[in-house]
Amino acid sequence: MEIIGVTGENIEKEHICCAIANNKDCQVQSKKAWLTQRFADGLVFKKCDVRGKCFIEYVPAENAWAPIDAPGYMYIDCLWVSGQHKGHGYSNLLLNECIRDAKEKRKKGLVILSAKKKMAFLSDPKYLRYKGFQVADSAAPYYELYYLPFTETTDIPHFKECVKKPLIDTSGYILYYTNQCPFTAKYAPLLKETAEKMGVSLQMMHIETTEQAQSAPAPFTTFSLFYNGSFVTNEILSPAKFEKMILANG
Numbered sequence: 001m002e003i004i005g006v007t008g009e010n011i012e013k014e015h016i017c018c019a020i021a022n023n024k025d026c027q028v029q030s031k032k033a034w035l036t037q038r039f040a041d042g043l044v045f046k047k048c049d050v051r052g053k054c055f056i057e058y059v060p061a062e063n064a065w066a067p068i069d070a071p072g073y074m075y076i077d078c079l080w081v082s083g084q085h086k087g088h089g090y091s092n093l094l095l096n097e098c099i100r101d102a103k104e105k106r107k108k109g110l111v112i113l114s115a116k117k118k119m120a121f122l123s124d125p126k127y128l129r130y131k132g133f134q135v136a137d138s139a140a141p142y143y144e145l146y147y148l149p150f151t152e153t154t155d156i157p158h159f160k161e162c163v164k165k166p167l168i169d170t171s172g173y174i175l176y177y178t179n180q181c182p183f184t185a186k187y188a189p190l191l192k193e194t195a196e197k198m199g200v201s202l203q204m205m206h207i208e209t210t211e212q213a214q215s216a217p218a219p220f221t222t223f224s225l226f227y228n229g230s231f232v233t234n235e236i237l238s239p240a241k242f243e244k245m246i247l248a249n250g
Contacts, residue, residue, distance in 0.1 A: 001090065002049040003097055008039050016045070016055070016182075030185035034178070038063075041210070043077075046097055054085040056094040058102075061111055061157070065178055065213035065221050068111065068145060070157030074102040076112040077180060079123060095131060102150075109149040111157045113219055115142045120235045121181070121222065139163045141231060143219045163219050166231035172201030173246075176216055176224045178208075183236050184223055194239045198246045 006014050011032055035045055041063035047055035057077040061070035068075070076098065081091045102110060112133065114123045125144065133146040137158040147157050168174065173195060177184045188204065195202035207213050207221055218224035220234040227249060237245070 001093060003046050003093070004049055006035070006045040006047065008036055011036060014047075016047075027182035027185045030179045031182035034180060044098075044101065046094060048081075048085070048090050048094065050085055052085055053080045053082040054090050054094075055080060056098050058098050058110075060107070063210055064111075065180055065207070065210060066113060067160040067163045067214050067216050067219060067221070068157055069160060070111045070147070072108040072155065073111045073147065073157055074098070074105070074107045074109070076110060076123070079112070091127065092131075099148075099150075107150070108153055108155060109147055109151075111136070111145065111147045114144050114146050116144060117142075122220065122234065139219055140166055145219070159219060160214070162215055162217055166218050166224075166226075168217050168226055168229050170203065170226065171228055172203065174203040174205060174226045176205045176207060176218060176221060176226075178206075178213060178221050181222045181236065187236055187238065190239045191237060191242050194242050195246070198243060200246055 004014065006016065016028065016031055035043065038059065041059060043057065043059040045055065045057045056079045058074050059077060061068065061073040061075040064075035066075060079091060079094060098110065112123050112128065114125045114128055116125065118124045118126065119142065128146045131148070133148045135144050136147040136156050137145040139159045145157055145159055175188065175191065177188050179185060192202055192204060207216060213221045218231055223236045224234055225232045
């Protein structure tokens with residue numbers, strides 16, 4: 001299986017492996033624009049030569065859009081193989097390519113965000129443990145930071161203090177999100193429309209810089225929803241799910 005590296009030179013013609021193939025779709029445009037801006041930070045996007053979700057995205061941890069401290073490590077934004085491509089060893093292939101590249105760049109190891117159990121939009125902890133990753137740190141309510149050191153080291157990555165307790169001083173709903181995932185370009189505006197229809201407050205905190213992401217109040221900066229100051233979910237909600245949540249909260 002050939003692995004293709006997506007770069008600023010070929011991004012317009014390459015399928016970026018998420019759920020949408022049409023380059024004119026706002027989700028594809030959003031994701032490709034985000035990637036293009038991040039390439040200068042050392043971000044790498046590699047995919048198997050197939051149509052579908054079969055890719056890995058990683059960046060030097062100093063430039064990660066995540067509130068972590070992991071100097072010298074490589075941070076994996078996303079490793080996603082799904083649908084018909086599962087069960088063929090493609091996850092191992094992509095992870096091994098990331099390891100090879102990170103070692104070539106003299107990184108200390110890899111870091112990736114997960115949880116105590118498998119959850120939507122987070123890496124599978126069972127798979128990570130199988131591949132030799134260890135838990136480096138944890139953050140409420142369920143986040144775990146995994147790392148794979150390349151050599152014996154005392155430099156263990158950790159979450160920043162701003163995410164240790166996922167509480168903010170804001171009433172109503174507030175959504176922190178980025179364009180790292182293409183789905184937010186579609187669903188964030190839809191959730192805003194849903195909130196207005198339901199007559200509730202929803203503040204939209206669109207994270208647009210590395211500095212903002214690294215000081216965010218939750219580890220998963222792609223999508224983190226709070227209600228009355230407390231963290232609710234990292235799952236990118238559909239309008240129907242959000243409406244159900246609003247009704248449940250009264």
